[in-house]
Amino acid sequence: MRNDQTQAAGTPAVVDLRSDTVTRPTEAMYARMRTAPLGDDGLDADPTACALEETAAAMLGKAAGLFVPSCTMGNLLAILAQVQRSEQVLLEAQAHMLHTERGAATLTGAFLYGIGGTDGAMDLDRLEDALRPGASPLRTAMIALETSHNAAGGTVLPEAHMAAVADIARARGIPVHLDGARLFNAATHLGVAPATLTAHVDTVSLCLSKGLSAPVGAVLAGDGPVIAAARRLRKMIGGTQRQVGIVAAAGLEAITVMGARLAEDHDRARQLSDGLNALPRLSANAPQTNIVQVDLGRTGRDSARWVADLDAAGIRTRPLGERRLRLVTHRHIAADDVVRAVAAFRACLDAA
Numbered sequence: 001m002r003n004d005q006t007q008a009a010g011t012p013a014v015v016d017l018r019s020d021t022v023t024r025p026t027e028a029m030y031a032r033m034r035t036a037p038l039g040d041d042g043l044d045a046d047p048t049a050c051a052l053e054e055t056a057a058a059m060l061g062k063a064a065g066l067f068v069p070s071c072t073m074g075n076l077l078a079i080l081a082q083v084q085r086s087e088q089v090l091l092e093a094q095a096h097m098l099h100t101e102r103g104a105a106t107l108t109g110a111f112l113y114g115i116g117g118t119d120g121a122m123d124l125d126r127l128e129d130a131l132r133p134g135a136s137p138l139r140t141a142m143i144a145l146e147t148s149h150n151a152a153g154g155t156v157l158p159e160a161h162m163a164a165v166a167d168i169a170r171a172r173g174i175p176v177h178l179d180g181a182r183l184f185n186a187a188t189h190l191g192v193a194p195a196t197l198t199a200h201v202d203t204v205s206l207c208l209s210k211g212l213s214a215p216v217g218a219v220l221a222g223d224g225p226v227i228a229a230a231r232r233l234r235k236m237i238g239g240t241q242r243q244v245g246i247v248a249a250a251g252l253e254a255i256t257v258m259g260a261r262l263a264e265d266h267d268r269a270r271q272l273s274d275g276l277n278a279l280p281r282l283s284a285n286a287p288q289t290n291i292v293q294v295d296l297g298r299t300g301r302d303s304a305r306w307v308a309d310l311d312a313a314g315i316r317t318r319p320l321g322e323r324r325l326r327l328v329t330h331r332h333i334a335a336d337d338v339v340r341a342v343a344a345f346r347a348c349l350d351a352a
């Protein structure tokens with residue numbers, strides 16, 4: 001079955017566009033998981049987790065890596081390891097770390113300050129303003145970037161923007177962290193290796209369980225002392241796991257094999273967006289990667305109603321506020337699923 005999901009005979013598979021996190025492990029991942037050498041990662045290291053950490057660090061051009069249960073924990077540890085209480089982190093105003101991960105602000109004692117911007121990129125003048133002596137009573141201890149940018153519809157930071165932020169930060173001795181949950185999507189869009197982008201940052205969190213299809217986990221990469229500190233902190237917050245090589249094995253497959261197919265997801269997102277833009281009263285972003293945002297403002301129905309109506313037609317979506325939907329393409333979305341999704345939108349519009 002294409003979607004690897006349980007399905008009654010004769011029933012069309014559900015087209016699940018809620019997120020790329022719904023992706024199931026590949027057969028190659030299951031094969032690696034069955035044969036992975038295992039150890040106790042809390043006692044004296046798990047060899048497969050170590051292999052994942054070393055491989056990911058090398059691919060990201062960093063000295064060391066740390067396997068963590070989630071990208072949220074990777075971002076949290078990056079802050080805990082580098083930012084003291086009552087210091088601040090500057091990041092784009094719609095950043096996932098600021099808006100969704102709340103723990104970074106509530107658990108660390110650091111203040112997260114959002115800088116306005118466009119398409120997920122901070123306005124550089126405003127960033128420099130926020131860094132002027134006296135602009136804040138708090139010392140800025142980190143600047144954080146996000147690419148691709150979730151809330152901005154999967155937009156990709158231009159490499160020149162990342163370089164400019166790095167210049168601003170380095171001139172002041174401030175480390176730059178990258179929330180690279182979908183870094184491989186960003187690199188695919190730009191046609192560069194992930195390490196080309198991470199050369200502009202000091203630490204990076206890379207999620208394995210989104211488009212890369214691993215069931216669990218993320219890697220935080222950076223220089224040796226920061227990752228050693230993050231490793232100690234991971235234990236304190238309960239993120240150290242035992243025979244974790246079982247899931248790290250899938251992560252190894254994810255980073256070494258699965259990045260190569262992400263362009264397909266981006267193509268499907270563009271087909272979806274084009275199909276929706278051809279319908280009356282709907283407008284969708286022109287996606288750079290795998291996230292489509294659909295504006296429902298002219299349809300006379302709110303997002304909750306759209307989600308329910310599409311769900312009844314076997315198309316699963318998520319609301320983005322009251323007037324928009326978020327659709328994400330991934331490995332289980334084939335070309336005919338896009339056609340089905342667009343047809344369901346059309347039928348809902350006709351039924352209104």
Ligand SMILES: Cc1ncc(COP(=O)(O)O)c(C=O)c1O
Nearest residue numbers: 070071072073096150179181207
């Ligand atoms: C940009 C971004 N950062 C971080 C995360 C958190 O990832 P996780 O679910 O692995 O904690 C997400 C999840 O959607 C995300 O989109």
